[in-house]
Amino acid sequence: MGGRPRNPASRSADAELERLKPGDVVAVIDLDHFKRVNDTYGHAAGDRALCALADHLHSSMRGPDSAYRIGGEEFLVVLPGASRSGLAVVRRLHDRWRAQKRVATFSAGVAIVSPGESAHAAVARADGALYQAKHEGRDRVALDASPDDPGA
Numbered sequence: 001m002g003g004r005p006r007n008p009a010s011r012s013a014d015a016e017l018e019r020l021k022p023g024d025v026v027a028v029i030d031l032d033h034f035k036r037v038n039d040t041y042g043h044a045a046g047d048r049a050l051c052a053l054a055d056h057l058h059s060s061m062r063g064p065d066s067a068y069r070i071g072g073e074e075f076l077v078v079l080p081g082a083s084r085s086g087l088a089v090v091r092r093l094h095d096r097w098r099a100q101k102r103v104a105t106f107s108a109g110v111a112i113v114s115p116g117e118s119a120h121a122a123v124a125r126a127d128g129a130l131y132q133a134k135h136e137g138r139d140r141v142a143l144d145a146s147p148d149d150p151g152a
Contacts, residue, residue: 013068016078017119025079025086026119028126029057029093029108032138034073037104046073049104053097060093076123083112091141098139105139112143 020026031037031049038046050073057067057075064080077093079086090110097106109129113122125144133142 012066013070013076016066016068017123019080020078020113020119020122021080022113022115022117023081023083024113024122025077025082025089025110026113026122026126027077027079027086027090027108027110027141028070028123028130029053029075029077029090029106030130030134031073032105032107032134034104041103045103049102052102053106056097056100057093060096065089077108086110086112087141087143094141107133107138108141109133110141110143 031053037049054069057077066078068076070076079089082089087110090108094108107130109126111122111125111129129142129144133140
């Protein structure tokens with residue numbers, strides 16, 4: 001993912017990332033087998049799945065939390081001040097999505113921003129955890145646990 005939102009129009013995501021502080025949580029969420037959804041059910045179904053996931057994320061968040069589509073079927077979630085509870089928040093998002101029996105599951109990678117860490121590095125760690133979740137079979141949430149994570 002390269003650590004930054006791919007969508008150049010996503011200035012609000014860039015601004016959100018610039019405000020990251022130690023203890024904030026970033027998560028990268030990706031719909032599993034999205035190409036298969038498009039190929040099997042058509043692009044309109046894929047678009048509906050993306051909209052449904054965006055709605056799911058936005059309707060499940062606290063006031064300070066935010067979610068952004070950052071390209072393709074990937075979303076960035078920022079949970080200010082969530083620290084270790086951020087992992088539980090993303091797991092709840094995942095479990096509630098799965099319970100709805102949607103056309104596609106999602107995988108997520110989570111990272112807690114460490115002291116002195118750049119936004120780019122934190123998002124890159126979350127992206128790495130996403131790839132770990134995909135490698136372990138998809139439809140799951142993985143944490144990149146840095147030894148410098150606050151509350152570790």
